[in-house]
Amino acid sequence: MTTAFTIQNNNATRDGFGDGLYEAAQKNPEIVGLCADLTDSLKMGKFHKEFPTRFFQVGIAEANMIGIAAGLTIGGKIPYTGTFANFSTGRVYDQIRQSVAYSGKNVKICASHAGVTLGEDGATHQILEDIGLMKMLPHMTVINPCDYNQTKAATIAIADYEGPVYLRFGRPSVPNFTPENQKFEIGKAxxxxxxxxxxxxxxxxxxxxxxxxxxxxxxxxxxxxxxxxxxxxxxxxxxxxxxxxxxxxxxxxxxxxxxxxxxxxxxxxxxxxxxxxxxxxxxxxxxxxxxxxxxxxxxxxxxxxxxxxxxxxxxxxxx
Amino acid sequence: MNKITDTKELEKIATQVRRDIMRMVHAVQSGHPGGSLGCADFFTALYFNILNHTPKPFNMHGKEEDVFILSNGHISPVFYSALARSGYFEVSELSTFRKLNTRLQGHPATHEGLEGVRVATGSLGQGMSVAIGVALAKKLNNDPSLVFSLHGDGELQEGQNWEALMFAPNHKVDNLIVTIDYNGQQIDGRTSDVMPLGDLHAKLRSFGWHVIDMNGNDMKNVVETLETVRTLAHRGESIAIVMRTKMGMGVDFMEDDHRWHGTSPNDEQLKNALSQLEETLGDY
Known part of the structure; x- marks a missing residue:
């Protein structure tokens, strides 16, 4: 059975993440957010404003961010880390491998500006290897949604999944065509x-x-x-x-x-x-x-x- | 669990922990005895006196109890001995250390479900960030219990530590007690030769930490210092203890010698070592 779709507007997948995080956090008080100096780029501002005590600005220190997120899960929290895909994966691979994946921690690694559509900043920031890096890690879930609605739904859905997740999205405004308020099923085409x-x-x-x-x-x-x-x-x-x-x-x-x-x-x-x-x-x-x-x-x-x-x-x- | 407050009693336990370390490492001819022996007094004080903790049933979340994070995971022998001797799992399981299908992996891991371990460590420099995360969760949960962590001095050469050291005072993480095992040794030689730490106290203070000294091989001093830092928690300051220890402490031919960082004793050396360490609680 196919899912009906139609273009509703143009919007960025990262906006779907920001709105999804805000909505998920309203429902689940255990959700916390961490960001490495890219709050506006990741669209985490609304979450930060509404839940200031549940938001942690870590500065430009991604390795520390991943480790803190792993520690927060020990205390029962559901941390969402936010930075660009490049700094979410390649830069912190060993931290994710040991402190998150091998340790089985419930961290949601949320990565924006993936791929070449990051644009003018160039290849230093355009990671094209992140899916491979993350999928090689045992028991890591890897999700790459296609539009605003799907990214929002995925952001909400991963809160209810116990285990490490890599959620990959992007910078540019693109057609938003999948149904609004869809139920996102991890692992279901x-x-x-x-x-x-x-x-x-x-x-x-x-x-x-x-x-x-x-x-x-x-x-x-x-x-x-x-x-x-x-x-x-x-x-x-x-x-x-x-x-x-x-x-x-x-x-x-x-x-x-x-x-x-x-x-x-x-x-x-x-x-x-x-x-x-x-x-x-x-x-x-x-x-x-x-x-x-x-x-x-x-x-x-x-x-x-x-x-x-x-x-x-x-x-x-x-x- | 019931706390042991008598210094002599704690010293006896530490002696047994040192025997465990030597026997574990000797049995598989691998592992890290030097740093383990140096930290035996600290672990004994922590697990038998200082920590408010519930070994059984083990609770990964550690809510309403003190949580310990070992960052320099290679000193797993002392960690495992302290966990087993304080009741997290059977002491007999120490005999499986580093053997196939063991829960006592070469470096501590959660993967096999070993009680008392809350995060995998071994790749250095990651534990302080994790400990900060646990401390932040405790604050969010209005849980007044504390987080203790241990780090090697050589480990401070990893940059992530300095990200964490910058973060904690800036976010007023005042329910975390970071201890640095300052034994001055690492694999390739003396830390002062390999990559000097400079004035560590000044560095920590300039990052905003409240720094306290401790003699990690004097049980009375360890207990008193850790009791003191408890009273300093929840006052807006992040607390770091610079703990002086001797690598290989308790076995004369191993003391203060970086070559025993990750070398196992042979049969004769084990015999010699055990003759210096009285069997106080019964070997596993």
Missing amino acids: LHLIEGKDVSIFATGHLVWKAIEAQAQLAEQGISAEVINIHTIKPLDEEAILASVRKTGCVVSAEEHQRNGGLGDSIAQLLALKLPSPLEMVAVNDSFGESGTPAQLLTKYGLDTVNIVDAVKAVIARKK
């Missing part, structure tokens, strides 16, 4: 469009691009199925295999490196259980650079046209 010729599995900002690609392909007589994989780990293997059994080929689409991303997870699954042609729309072993988000998506092959081309290429490989 979202079927957006039925199709029979190819399965497109997309995550994050590239879900809307996949929907655009589907429309263009339909005009050319190609029926593409579009499935939103918002949870990269645990992967909804059942949904992926069921779709590929029907279509026989796959395109993955994500704003991340090929290595370690969603496509990499799908490739493992298919190689083990259902070998099928696969094309990956992702950054291929490269750093990003300065530019507008739109320019960068084009230059790094992450646009609608790239998904269309990948679909044609993968269909041609079907036996």
Whole structure:
């Protein structure tokens, strides 16, 4: 069954996080927030204003932030840490590995400005390896929602899940098209469009691009199925295999490196259980650079046209 | 649990803890005896006198009880001995230290559900941040109990400590007692040669800490100092104890020698060591 969708407005996924955190915190008094000098960028201002005693400004000290968050869970709190994706993962990998993941702590690592759509700040800040870093950690849940509504719903949902979570979202304003006030189910793929010729599995900002690609392909007589994989780990293997059994080929689409991303997870699954042609729309072993988000998506092959081309290429490989 | 206040009694327990350390490390020919022996008096004072804690049933959240976080996780032998001897788990389990399928991992972990351990440590420099988090949670929960943590002096070379040292006074974390094991030794040699800490007291004070000295190998001084710092808690200041200890304390051929940081004794050395440490509570 597919989920009906329609563009309601344009909004940033990080706004979904800020609003989701505020709403979740109203319901659950154990939720606390920590931020490393990026309160406005992470849209944590509303939470801070409403719950000043539950907000901790740690300054530009991400390692300390992760450790404090781990300690807060020992006292029964549900900490949400906020900084850019780069500083949420690569910079603090060992802290997350030992103090959070290995220790099984209920920390929600909330990471904004992921991928090239961070834009003009350039490659120092545009992490494209974070999904891979996080999914390699045993028992880490990895979520990359696609729009404002889904990010808000995911932010609320992870409070009720006991265990470490990496929640990845972004900076730019993008179409907000998934239903408002949806129930977010961790690890459950979202079927957006039925199709029979190819399965497109997309995550994050590239879900809307996949929907655009589907429309263009339909005009050319190609029926593409579009499935939103918002949870990269645990992967909804059942949904992926069921779709590929029907279509026989796959395109993955994500704003991340090929290595370690969603496509990499799908490739493992298919190689083990259902070998099928696969094309990956992702950054291929490269750093990003300065530019507008739109320019960068084009230059790094992450646009609608790239998904269309990948679909044609993968269909041609079907036996 | 019932507190042991008699210094002589505490010293007897510390002697047994030192025997445990030597036997654990010798049995698997691996582990870190030097720092463990140096901190045996501190751990004994903490677990048998100072902490208000409930070993059984172990409560991960540590609500309404004092919480201890060991940051320099490599001195796990002394930690495990103190936990077992104070009732967190059976003393006989000490014999599984570092062996396959053990709950007593080389460095402390929560993963196998060992009672008394609240966070994994071993990769250095992370425990102070965690201890601050526990202390903040206690404040949010209106829980007046305290958080104690232990850190190596060499460990202070890790930058995360200085992030934590900056944070605690700025956020008035005054329910945390940080202790630095100042034994002046690390793997590659004397701390003063490897990477000198300079004037540690001045550094801590300039970060806003209330700094207190303690002789970590004098049981009376350890107990009195820890009792004193209890009275200083909840007064708006973060408290740090610079605890002078001797690496390898209690075994003459191991004392003040960095080579015993992570080296295990052979059969003859164990025999020699145990002859210096009376079996007071019964070996495991």
